[in-house]
Amino acid sequence: MLTITSHEAELLEDPFGILPGERYEFLLDLEVPEDDELYSENGIYLRVIFLMEDGSARITQYQFYEKETEKSFDFGLDEEEEAMVASYCLEHLPEQEEQE
Template sequence: MFTITGHRAEYIRDPYGIVPGERYEFHLDLEVEEDDELFSEQGVYIRVIYGVQDGKGGIVKYELYEKGQPDKYLDFELEDEELAETAAYCESHLPGSGA
C-alpha cells in the first residue's frame, strides 16, 4: 500500500480533436512502506493519463516509475483498491477544478 504525497497535473491538448473528451496527465508522488515490493530508496511515482468524457472520468493508462537519472519503468500493476484510490485522487485534483 502507498500514500500519495503530492502531484503535478496538466491538461493534454488535442488540437485536432482525435481523442474524444478531455485528457489529463498526472505525476503522483508516492510514499511506499519499506516492506512493500514497490519500495525504492530513490522514491516512486505513478504517471497517470486520466480521461473525462460526458461528465464521467477514469484512468485511461498508468505507469509506475522509480525516480532516478533516468527514471526507471517498474513493471507492476496496482491492486484494485490502489487503482480506485488513484482514480479518486485524480478526479478530485483535475486542473481547473479548484482543487
C-alpha cells in the first residue's frame, strides 16, 4: 500500500475559461514498500490532476515519476489506492489549507 508523506498543490489557471470546473495539480511524495514493483531507491512521486466541478470531485489524470530522474512509470492505482488519493486531494485543496 502506498503512503503519502508530503505534497505540493496548486490551482491550475485556465486563462481563457475553456475548461469547466477548477483543476488542481498535486505532487504527492510517496513511501513505497521495497517489495513493491513500483519501488525505487531514488523515491517516487505521483502527479495528480484533480477536478472540482458542480460539487463533485474526481481524479482526471495521474502519473508516477521517479524523483531524481523524472522518469515516468506506467503503473495504475487500484480502486482502493485511487479512492485514498482522491480523498487526500479533496482534504488538501489549496483554498482549504489557507482557511485552516
